[in-house]
Amino acid sequence: MxxxxxxxxxxxxxxxxxxxxxxxxxxxxxxxxxxxxxxxxxxxxxxxxxxxxxxxxxxxxxxxxxxxxxxxxxxxxxxxxxxxxxxxxxxxxxxxxxxxxxxxxxxxxxxxxxxxxxxxxxxxxxxxxxxxxxxxxxxxxxxxxxxxxxxxxxxxxxxxxxxxxxxxxxxxxxxxxxxxxxxxxxxxxxxxxxxxxxxxxxxxxxxxxxxxxxxRKQPPVDVRDEAHFFRTVQGSFAQRRKTIYNNLTALVGKENRELLGPLLESCGIAPARRGETLSLDEFARLSHALLEAGLPS
Known part of the structure; x- marks a missing residue:
């Protein structure tokens, strides 16, 4: 042929x-x-x-x-x-x-x-x-x-x-x-x-x-530990219908849940918000705060 x-x-x-x-x-x-x-x-x-x-x-x-x-x-x-x-x-x-x-x-x-x-x-x-x-x-x-x-x-x-x-x-x-x-x-x-x-x-x-x-030549937000940042992001979306507070409780453990409310508030994030409402900048602040608090994620 x-x-x-x-x-x-x-x-x-x-x-x-x-x-x-x-x-x-x-x-x-x-x-x-x-x-x-x-x-x-x-x-x-x-x-x-x-x-x-x-x-x-x-x-x-x-x-x-x-x-x-x-x-x-x-x-x-x-x-x-x-x-x-x-x-x-x-x-x-x-x-x-x-x-x-x-x-x-x-x-x-x-x-x-x-x-x-x-x-x-x-x-x-x-x-x-x-x-x-x-x-x-x-x-x-x-x-x-x-x-x-x-x-x-x-x-x-x-x-x-x-x-x-x-x-x-x-x-x-x-x-x-x-x-x-x-x-x-x-x-x-x-x-x-x-x-x-x-x-x-x-x-x-x-x-x-x-x-x-x-x-990008540089990320748009300042992240100290990228692996921790992405674990925080994934944890925040673990169950989309749940609030950021509930999703992060599963991430850091129930024994640390009383720390989460004040930590979220210190980042300017209401605990009742859902993960899909957070910007990159807010996720970066949240990851940084979790690291500072020594919380596992």
Whole structure:
């Protein structure tokens, strides 16, 4: 069978189906594989990343290379990490004429990304992660990227719409939670666009969204112990219907509950409030006060 034209954009229904047929590829539901077939959405993703020939793009889960093609046109270098070994020969064929792309076979959650960035992007002025992430590993991947404090300028990812809304949520709404606090501690989030489920093969059950996370050089609040801060945040959201006082009682132990009321008041936080009403600044003050009081969390 003659192969599809390598110079043609991958992101069209016909081209995607041609590639799938040529290689006899079958989708693995366990890997959350959904290939984007809309060129306009790809252009929005790449544009949000602010790439040029002096910058590098780290792509996670390139699939059959639709986004990779577009990144290669804008970035100086692209490293695309793919976990599915069946896709490696497809990617190498599709990207054969892209000398600035390196395909890496591996699990991004297990790779040393600091080393990978150093190896592939040395000498460039900046690196961004740009990816269409599988829904089932979105949060673990993003938290790895942020917690490892990698030298990233931006993270531009297409993820489940509901998760993107939680990342960008402000205090007081039902979407605001520990994920919102964690992401906003490390980044400035901005929703780029909503992506309907109809522009994928196969179609997922829910809509997606593209979110741009601009990585902060410094957190927006002063935190003495990050691990303690995040335990405090998670504890505050443990049961969303409960007050901050009740959730923190479970965190610090009932034997310390009489200390909690005055401690919360000293932070300017009414004990009857719920976790989803607290700002990053209030969580930072609360974590600091708990540490000062020597309370476990």
């Amino acid at each position: 003659s192969g599809p034209n390598v110079h043609e954009d991958v992101a069209s229904p016909r081209r995607t189906r041609d590639i799938i047929a040529k290689y006899g590829f079958s989708f693995k539901k366990s890997l959350g594989q959904n290939f984007l077939i809309d060129q306009n959405i790809l252009e929005k993703i790449v544009s949000a990343a602010g790439l040029d020939e002096t910058k590098g793009a780290l792509e996670i889960g390139p699939g059959i290379g639709a986004l990779t093609q577009q990144l290669a046109e804008q970035a100086g270098r692209v490293a695309a990490v793919e976990i599915d070994n069946r896709l490696i020969p497809i990617l190498r064929d599709v990207l054969a004429d892209r000398s600035n792309v390196h395909v890496v076979h591996g699990d991004v959650l297990k790779l040393n990304l600091g080393e990978l960035i150093e190896k592939h992007f040395a000498g460039l002025s900046g690196v961004s992660v740009v990816a269409n992430l599988p829904y089932y590993v979105t949060t673990p991947i993003l938290m790895k990227l942020l917690e490892e404090k990698l030298p990233l300028e931006r993270i531009v990812v297409m993820i489940q719409k509901e998760v993107a809304e939680r990342m960008a949520a402000k205090p007081g709404g039902k979407e605001y939670g520990s994920l919102s606090v964690a992401v906003q501690y490390y980044c400035e989030p901005e929703l780029v666009c909503i992506v309907p489920h109809t522009v994928f093969i196969p179609q997922p059950n829910v809509d997606s969204a593209v979110i741009k996370l601009t990585v």
